[in-house]
Amino acid sequence: MIAVVCSAGEMSRVTLNYRCWAEVDLDALRGNLAWIRHRVGPRIKIMTVVKADAYGHGLKPIASLLMQSGTDIFGVANLTEARAIRNVGKGWPILMLGACLPDEVEMAVRESVIPTLSSIREAESFSACAAKVRTIVDVHIKVDTGMGRLGVRPDRAVELVRKVRQLPGLRLQGLYTHFSSAEDDAEFSRQQAKTFRQVIAALASEGIQIPVLHANNSAALLHEPDTLLDLVRPGLLVYGIVPVGRRLSSVSISQKQIRPALTWLCRVSLVKEISKGTSLSYGHTFVARRKMRVATITAGYGDGYQRAASNRAQVLIGTTRCPVLGRITMDQMIVDVSHVPIIEPGDEVTLIGPQGNDQIPATEVAQWCGTVPWEVLTGITNRVPRVYRGGHAS
Ligand SMILES: *Cc1c(COP(=O)(O)O)cnc(C)c1O
Secondary structure (H helix, E strand, O other), rough: OEEEEEEHHEEEEEEHHEEEEEEHHHHHHHHHHHHHHHHHHOOOOEEOOOHHHHOOHHHHHHHHHHHHHOOOOOEEEHHHHHHHHHHOOOOOEEEOOOOOOOHHHHHHHHHOOEOOOOHHHHHHHHHHHHHHHHHHHHEEEEEOOOOOOOOOHHHHHHHHHHHHHHHOOEEEEEOOOOOOOOOOHHHHHHHHHHHHHHHHHHHHHOOOOOOOOEEEEEHHHHHHHHHHHOOEEHHHHHHOOOOOOOOHHHHOOOOOOOOOOOOEEEEEEEEEEEEEEHHHHHHOOOOOOOOOOEEEEOOOOOHHOOOOOOOOOOOEEEEEEEEOOOOOOOOOOEOOOOOOOOOOOOOOEEEEEEEEOOOOOOHHHHHHHOOOOOHHHHHHOOOOOOEOOOOOOO
């Protein structure tokens, strides 16, 4: 993936040569982190989650910005991501949110990546590796309170904690859980929180206190203020997107406070008139009911714009919303520009982001695709250069 850092003045010149690119506003990212910090208060630590190439924003520049802006710890999905962060800056703790594969254990230990433990088997292999490498390994234990993906069963959590404390070479630094539906289901989230608290209480009754307790992803950070605990783990919010769900109405966040960092753009490559009855694109799923003006634009599913949004999505050209007509193809799609007053090949097209007084949020693209904004952002492919602006220390 191409990553370009440029100042505001260089912007237009640099973008001129691109067909499809994403601009990442590092100042927005910094502001989002500041808002999260304000929201949780000074005593709670923030783990910024940067898995999947920082949600498609580009891991290294984002990690660098977050280091400058006060992240306490990083959350990653694999060791490659952890290594990339280490190359940007030393000293930040990194928690691997997924389980380590057996053959990754030694690498994780050697690179001081904090593993997530769900089982005695994992604990034993890290303990054995700690002896081999002659080191002490910081670990977090995960409790499965309803996500069902990782974590020890709540009724076995105390046993696992005891075991980890007994095993040589391990230092139990954290205990955590993960909400499965914090943006949608208050009742289920409350039950998850209660289960986690019961585990914490059972440990306390044995005199066991674990330094860092954590539970909240972005949605829970907004909706479950009682489970902020010692640390929060926002991903989506850091990138400026509020996880929308059935509980949205209970929090209000203004666009000034949380601002999407990513804008996704492409260009108009051809403009033409078509007559009534003309069909467009593969499978001729769209047939013009009238004479109309259409434009071919330079983005497709090869760039990560999902084909599922065919005949549903819209893009912004100038200040006009233009519907996508027919199937989205690998490198191009066709849009209705009948209502765009002035249009020429080379013009910019906004796929995600603001344009004039309108904007297309990633969440809206996700709806057209039948998916969630997490998938839309992480789906933007390597072919799309990321162009960075802002982020200079003020
Ligand atoms: C991805 C992830 C997060 C961040 O989730 P968002 O919904 O993007 O805030 C937090 N915790 C865990 C365990 C995760 O896997």
